[in-house]
Amino acid sequence: MAAHQPLPSQPAPVTQRGIFRWLHENLFSTWFNSLVTLIVGYFLVTTLVPMIDWAFFSAVFVGAGADACNPDGACWVFIEQRFGFFIYGFYPQELRWRPTLAFVLFALAVVPPFLPSPPRLRRWIGIFGLTGLPIGAYILIAGGFFGLEPVRTSQWGGLMLTLILSYVGIIAALPIGVVLALGRRSEMPVIRGICVIFIEFWRSVPLITILFMASVMLPLFLPDGVSFDKLMRALVGIVFFQAAYMAEVVRGGLQAIPKGQYEAAEALGLGYWRRMRLIILPQALKIVIPGIANTVISLFKDTTLVLIIGLFDLLGAVKSTISDPAWDNVMAEGYLFVAFCFWVFCFGMSRYSHGIEKKLDTGHAK
Template sequence: MAMHQPQPDLPPPVAERGALKWLRENLFSTWYNSVLTIVVGYWLLSTLIPLIDWAFISAVFNGDGPEACAPGAACWVFVQQRLGFFIYGFYPDELWWRPNLVFALFALAVVPQFLPIAAAIRKWLAIFGLTGLPVAAYFLIAGGHFGLESVDTSRWGGLMLTLILAYVGIIAALPIGTLLALGRRSEMPIIRGICVVFIEFWRAVPLITILFMASVMLPLFLPEGVTFDKLLRALVGITLFQSAYMAEVVRGGLQAIPKGQYEAAEALGLGYWRRMRLIILPQALKIVIPGIANTIISLFKDTTLVLIIGLFDLLGAVKSTLSDPAWDNVMAEGYLFVAFCFWVFCFGMSRYSHRLEKNLDTGHRS
């Protein structure tokens, strides 16, 4: 007697798989969702099509000057002509190879963090990015050592200055903020009081006021003949300001750790700093990765405020160029270029934080 042979399973209906299923569940699940989808779709098409035509199809990308621009179309010639100034500011043209080398080292330290390569390689490149890269960048960009021509910080600008302000602020604010968070939770009243006063003071003052005080008011209180570089004053102000916010983010992570973890660490006979370094801080920092990423992105965008103290970061470089009467019709193109640059870096930091959060997830979320 022949045995019954089961037939292969039939594939699910077309409407229950792939793009059609996603559209039905997310955009056309109910009649009012369907109406809203159609209305929003119509608005997007009526808006995006003219925008794409203005920005890409009819746009002018190459030319020798403003006369190459066409009415009713984007003039990216402006960005092409001033790209060097937007990236390097007033840095001497013949020395651009030095910041370019720093950009290459920065890419070497950062890009592999997004790639599926050996964890040990990513670890050592990250360590280089946090320790060796700032030192190499200082000697290369500032010069004055190893036979390199010195370049005053007043000539630094553009995207290069934006990255310097953000990078130094990021790698300095996290450890300082962590120490402040530990100090605020300390059982020693004096240490706790100092940290509370520091955090609350810097969080209560706008960054624009701090930059103004560092640039204009601080030199008035220094002894005669004593001065500090304007960029250094801005870096110190930005770092201290962001450290206060970072401290509160880290403190939230410390408070989220169950009390049993502290008691278990004490039961092992570990000292305070070893308990923090080996058991408590790794868990706390993992919990607050989204908050740390948010603070870092906020810091990156706040670097544009240095324009008020005469430092020409990326936004300042573009804004100063737009004052040229020859380019009085390309304001939108200039600000779109700035927005795109900031979006690229902020989106990259956001995606990396998501990747890091996913890789470090150990299933402790409820």
């Protein structure tokens, strides 16, 4: 009698491997999930396919003017023709190399810290990004130094102005917010009261009102002969407004630090400022990285409100061009371009914050 021979191994059924298994587990696991999948699929096919055709296949990307556009597709010629204005605003064309160089310096200050490099180099790059970059960028863009031709701030605009408002707002609001957060937790009633009033006042007023006040009312309180241009007044309002929100984010991080950390710092004999600088703040700021990133992204999007006081940021530059009779019916293309630019920068800042969290190991995984 022949010995029992086991059957050779058989491959898994087709529905239990590869793409079919993924579809079954994620899209068609139950009758309800299957119904939802079919409805969403129908919506995507009937909506996305015409949109993709309009945006890419039937679109016109290069041309001499509006006459080259296809009425059945997107007119990206509009973006191509006005791209310089959308990026630099009214900045003189022959001097645009200066803000372009400032953009390059900004990229050099932001990107290298996430590349393999010595810690000392990353530290110096960070110091340059916080101190040298704002000074160097101002000299390049504003001019008036080292033989550079001056350019009035009224000529600044487009994406360049959006980046200036957001970057200066971030760099200035963070340290002010840290000081306000420490002051709100101070044991001195006067300091604590001043910080509380400042934070609650600025958080209780809409940014659009602050911009109006900074543009119209602030000059009335300045001494005779002292004046700030419209951009500087807008920056003051944005910085104070965001500093109040940043203070509450930082205060949340300070409250999350265990009491034992404060007691341990005191036991080492450290003074108040050394305790905060060396022990408490580094831990608190790591904890609130997501909150800081959220505030920064919110600030970047809120810069569009400067349009109401006559500053032409990216959105303002696009809106002013759309009203040109030579470019009618390009509203969708203009706003899609603005949305894409904001998405790129906001998504980049979000990933940047996630990278910082990963490098600093702030997940507190168990």
